[in-house]
Amino acid sequence: MLDFVQQVIGGIALGCVYGLIALGFVLIYKATEVVNFAQGEIMMLGAFLSFTFIATLGLNYWFAFLLCVISMAILGAVMERLVVRPILGYPQFSIVMATIGLGLVIRSLVGIIWGTDDLRIETPFTGGVVRVGSLVLAQDSLSIIVATGLLCVILYAFFRFTRVGIAMQATSQNMLAAYYMGIPVKRMFSLIWSLSAIVACCAGILLAPITFIHANLGFLGIKAFPAAVLGGFGSIPGALAGGITIGIVESLSGFYLPEGFKDVAAYVVLLAVLLWRPQGLFGSNALKKV
């Protein structure tokens, strides 16, 4: 039983990271109907930046975290401006290919700048444990869960109460009407890319202590994609729920099932859920009017 609970909590922590990457997919998709396949690589870039700030420059963890978030926000907007904006309005396929290309570029650049060795960072939580009865929980895992929760509250408040947040929702619901309201739609797109880069960056920094930072970290994006689909592409709570589901399933199947099941578990769950609910866990049947 103890093992089970421990595995579940470890799974939730990993799932939160999937969920955050999936959230990045969903934010961009909802607003611009573009699937950004570079999301995993953007997350990776965030992790590498944190390595530079924390390990190389020796900055305070929290200050470094803030610096990473700011740099990624700027980089997100720059990526949108350079890669997506020029081909906006062209077929979906072109934009999707461009984001895949962007992912490859980021992966190569990371290899050139940071090399291909596995890197590690130390955080205030590294090695720390929390004991609840006979349960031993790593602080690293708990910090991921707490930080994800916090981030969700911030995002919720942002979208619900701020003028820019509501304008982002408005833009994603009806772009033409957003133009008529005087909302600078193109600037909203940049902002959404920034926001989704921030979320991905947080995922990367949170993940860094429990895995190594390496140039293939971006492939995690491929696991986060089923998380987004599972939740019903386009639903923000769905992305998190999907991520956590996949995290738990992966963690449990890695522990109880023979070697190898861990890597396919996410897709098995995805197929099973899609057979039962084609619109995903939180997806709505209502088709968006275009």
Next chain:
Amino acid sequence: MSAQPILRLANIESCYGPITAIRGISLDLMQGQIVAVLGANGAGKTSILKTISGVLDPLKGTIEFEGRKIQSMEPDKVVRLGISHVPEGREMFPFLSVRDNLRMGAFIRNDQKEIAADIEKMFNYFPVLRERQDQVAGQLSGGQQQMLAISRALMSRPKVLLLDEPSLGLSPLLVKEIFAIIRRLNAEEGVSILLVEQNARMALDTAHYGYVLEVGRVVMHDTCANLVKSDQVREFYLGLHGQGDHGKRR
């Protein structure tokens, strides 16, 4: 009526890709007036409004607003200058509440108190919106959505309101109600209105001046009082018997 046009289109030509929608249209909207644009489907009425609000860029011609050229300007800048567009088909933000839809209408403004006061004012014009303020806009009926679309456009405090088919899909009673409010808005708020409408009877009763469009050209323009008397308008737009020469060469 002052003789100064607040909005002047000169020889505007616009197209969607290879399809020319409007071919050289000139049109004046006088300060404080309601001007109606009549015409059948595909005559280019909506394209005129889209060209003014910057969603469609004209190939040729100029648009002057308060003496300033605004053709090919970004849509958000046009709104900031004081032109607000109520699009055809209402174009709600379906998952935002009625109140948030109105707040988005005031996106270009920063005066929170005044915005709240303006929302109250809209609720006085359309009391049903007050009852529904916390519902999402997608749940409103067609008529209520039209009311919301008009009030949302007014939230930016425009000098010119572009109204595209406000009667579309509404019951005759609701159409009357909406048009009565359009007249009130013009009289009480002093907003100049460019009205595009298929319901010619309603439009001619409401507007001061009218333009009749056929396949992207202005074929007739006059005061509405004169247009109502014209044989062509009577026969083809009002369905009354007259001696129009529709189809013949002009």
